[in-house]
Amino acid sequence: MTDANLAPSCVVTGAGSGIGRAVALAFAARGLHVVLVGRTESTLAETAREVATRSPSVRTLVVPCDVAKSSEVESMAARALATFGVPKVVVNNAGSVVRAPVEGTTDEAWASVLGANLDGTFFVTRAFLPSMRERGEGRFVAVASISSTLGTPKLSAYCAAKWGVVGFVKSLAEELRGTRLASLAVLPGSVDTAMLAGSGFPPAMTADHVAGTIVYLGLDAPLAMNGSAVEVFG
Secondary structure, eight states, rough: OTTOOOOOEEEEEEEEEEEHHHHHHHHHHHTEEEEESSSSSHHHHHHHHHHHHTTTTTOEEHHHTTTTTTTHHHHHHHHHHHHOOOOEEEEEEEOOOOOOOOOOOOOHHHHHHHHIIIHHHHHHHHHHHHHHHHHHHHEEEEEEEEEEEOOTTBBHHHHHHHHHHHHHHHHHHHHTTTSEEEEEEEEEESSSSGGGGGGGGOOOOOOHHHHHHHHHIIIOOOOOEEEEEEOOOO
16 A cells, blocks of 8 residues: 655666666656666666665665566556555656667567567556546656667667657657646667667767656656657767
8 A cells, every 4th residue: 555645756667777777866866766667676676776875765666577568567567556656757768679680680589679669668658547647647758769760770670669669659648638647758869878889879978868858858847848759869
């Protein structure tokens, strides 16, 4: 059972490293309790320890979950709602990349990239949307990519998934229009994270730069920005 006096909370997927960890720390710095979601419990626990060090009054909930599996997402959402109540912000950040030419992209690689980036965004949003609608406020912020606006050799699956994320965000925004909920996307360029390794692109920004934008969209941006896809391109 949740405590009615709890501070607001947020849900961050892919919270074990990179942008996700930076986002979790940034929301914790604003006083939000954080549900840390990802496939690797040990890295989520590292994020939780860092939150505790930097923001000792903030609580975290570590939930190992593969967002590409709807059953795991539903279980994760149930735990989050039972612990902290309805989240104020849901950040769909989890993702993966496979670099290969189209003819060298296997069925498994294609499915894994779309599953982590696109299916997960849908499953997590769907899991929290009813309770957030009922409460009548909240933000969904998806981490897309500058690859949502262009094509890149050997990134067909990733580009397709991220273009899909922006389409999903904008469609959801239309469903939320006229409410106190919003759906938004952030489109980072080359971020200094492990995912950039092997891309051939030099880093143009840090995960903290992206996290600052996500926190703004999640907490401070006007509702007039509903449906926005904000480029952070360095």
